[in-house]
Amino acid sequence: MSVLKVNNLSKNFGGIKAVTEVSLNIEKGEIIGLIGPNGAGKTTLFNLLTGIYTPTSGEIIYDLDKKAYTKDLKPHKITHYGIARTFQNIRLFQNMTVLDNVLMGFHSGLKYSIVSTFFRLPSYYKTEKSTYDEALELLIKFNLLDKKNELAKNLSYGDQRRLEIARALAAKPKILLLDEPAAGMNPKETKELNFLIQWIRETFDLTIILIEHDMSLVMNICERIFVFDYGHLVASGTPLEIQRNERVIKAYLGEEALQC
Structure with a gap:
């Protein structure tokens, strides 16, 4: 197909x-x-x-x-x-943590509205919790969980490559x-x-x-x-x-x- x-x-x-x-x-x-x-x-x-x-x-x-x-x-x-991609020259948010980089990858798929965000409605917290859990799962799969709080710029070259791929996969x-x-x-x-x-x-x-x-x-x-x-x-x-x-x-x- x-x-x-x-x-x-x-x-x-x-x-x-x-x-x-x-x-x-x-x-x-x-x-x-x-x-x-x-x-x-x-x-x-x-x-x-x-x-x-x-x-x-x-x-x-x-x-x-x-x-x-x-x-x-x-x-x-x-x-x-x-559609998701990575780049020849790694493009991470260097001064953000490993976890936050992956969370950014979920941004395009978030479902809650501006209203639920502003008033912190239950749908907002439910989506945030689900997204956080999915991000952790990706870090587990890519062997980056123990580095979730490190800044992306401090990772080894190979880990930065894996993080960039993990972030791309967050877009599903x-x-x-x-x-x-x-x-x-x-x-x-x-x-x-x-x-x-x-x-x-x-x-x-x-x-x-x-x-x-x-x-x-x-x-x-x-x-x-x-x-x-x-x-x-x-x-x-x-x-x-x-x-x-x-x-x-x-x-x-x-x-x-x-x-x-």
Whole structure:
């Protein structure tokens, strides 16, 4: 079952064509990899999918039953259709605690009204208590509970990455977009990330799309891979098909990719 369709999507910045007529069809529960050289258009595509950029042409459809077109939606609205992301450069609230960072992730889904908040009605306290308990559950699952009162800026790099993912999951997405999650990680942390991403998919019943330059990670966990070059989608297929694609090897992977 498709959870995302991209039809002939393009994004131009003046005379620069960052993304050109890209079409994708993403199935529920897949782990998808987006690879390509720096400047190939991968992060631009993420920004289009999340409403940060408006497409020059083409369409993105998330909720296929309701026909939710991101061309008509702002980022905070897209969140309601089950989309969450992390960034290449970690974007946490550095001077807030670990717990407060996760609580911020629940913000878009809070149900109480302004009136109940102002007058501190029972519905307000009930929602606050439920949200707090859910945040603690996420911290338990990500092994961060013992650090809930620490400032985010004091965490190790690996813990900051996990916290950012936990905060994204607080929005209860259907699709999780990970922008270079292994960036800056050592081999041990990358190996742990491999298991973490697969665990997230199974535990939270998610579709995951990731941008990544670490080919060992991509080849090990992705069911399908899309290859970008100069804003164009130049190849797609299983990891084995991508490793054997001559155009991809010459343009990006190199012969060493065959050893992954």
